[in-house]
Amino acid sequence: MHVAILAGGRGVRLRPYTTALPKPLMPIGGEYAIIDIILQQLRAQGFRRVTLAVGHLSALIRAFVGDGARWGIRADYAEEDQPLDTIGPLFNFLDRLPEHFLVMNGDVLTNLDYAAFLRDHEGSGAPLTIASYQRKVKIDFGTLETIGDRLVRFSEKPTLSYGVSMGVYAISGKTLAQYPKNTPLGFDELVLDLLAGGERPRVYEFDGYWMDIGSPDDYEEANRCFQDMRSTLLPTLSAAEEVVA
Numbered sequence: 712m713h714v715a716i717l718a719g720g721r722g723v724r725l726r727p728y729t730t731a732l733p734k735p736l737m738p739i740g741g742e743y744a745i746i747d748i749i750l751q752q753l754r755a756q757g758f759r760r761v762t763l764a765v766g767h768l769s770a771l772i773r774a775f776v777g778d779g780a781r782w783g784i785r786a787d788y789a790e791e792d793q794p795l796d797t798i799g800p801l802f803n804f805l806d807r808l809p810e811h812f813l814v815m816n817g818d819v820l821t822n823l824d825y826a827a828f829l830r831d832h833e834g835s836g837a838p839l840t841i842a843s844y845q846r847k848v849k850i851d852f853g854t855l856e857t858i859g860d861r862l863v864r865f866s867e868k869p870t871l872s873y874g875v876s877m878g879v880y881a882i883s884g885k886t887l888a889q890y891p892k893n894t895p896l897g898f899d900e901l902v903l904d905l906l907a908g909g910e911r912p913r914v915y916e917f918d919g920y921w922m923d924i925g926s927p928d929d930y931e932e933a934n935r936c937f938q939d940m941r942s943t944l945l946p947t948l949s950a951a952e953e954v955v956a
Contacts, residue, residue: 712758712829713809715801716749718817719766719791733768735817736775737924740937744775745818745924748944750782756826759784762807763817764800766791796897803892805884816878820933821921822943823879828915832881837913838905839886842879844921847872874914877921886910920944 718735735746753761761784765772769790779786789804801814811833813825823842832840848871856864876898886905890896905912920943922933937944 712813712826713760713762713807714753714758714813714815714825715804715808716746716761716763716815716817717797717800718746718763718772719769719795719800720816733765733772733817734924736771737818737930739820739933740941741934745820746772746776748820749815749817750776750779750784751945752822753825754782754784756824758813758825761786762789762804763787764789764791764804766794793893794895795893796895796900798887798898798901799890799894799896801882801887802890802894802896805887808884810884812882812884814880814882816923818924819878819921820924820940820944821877821879821917822919823877823917823921825879828879829881831915832883832913835913838883838910839901839912840881840915841902841912842877843874843914843916844877845872845916845918846875874916877917878923881915 716735718733720734735749736744739745739748750761761779763772763776763786765788769788773788776786787807789800791800795803797816798814801808811829813829815825828840828842850869850871852868854866854869855862856866880898886901902912920940922929922936924930924933
């Protein structure tokens, strides 16, 4: 199984941390870089190939991951000469990927079973499968629902729940074949293109642990929770360490 890890972003929301380190190398729990946790999980679940799309501070990622032998995974790289957004980098190395493959951001902490997720996509016939998580958002204001200028409902500081993308996708190669190389394209644009063409992506609902390290608050929360979540995030750590040894 093959995974493409999107690791080229500048991590603007995590500044000033990311002026010195790319997001995938941000330390978690004082022990691991995020990418280290991800690669241990992938190897334990049966993935053997990883292509990292790199850009911002790419030399640091290359130096840390190397050829992937530390994790028992074969790693290679695709360098962005220009910003290509979230999906655009894939167009430049589609020829390295199998028909069905995993795509994920390099800053995601989750205990999602990536292999089961990819297998589910392969059997679905969908052009794209999106891992989804229910995220609760606390609104710090009273909310008003109106018809015209008349109030019909009022809620004081409600908590709303939304299905959000986890930054983990399973994609079929033919879904991306129409796009030329070096074409900037965001994930949102890909989804809208599919919907406009009458193709409906599939949503894979997940109710385990997920944290997107996208902001200083989320990063600090991930570090606070890591020791409690350690066995959940790295349930097969010993097996992974045996591979490294």
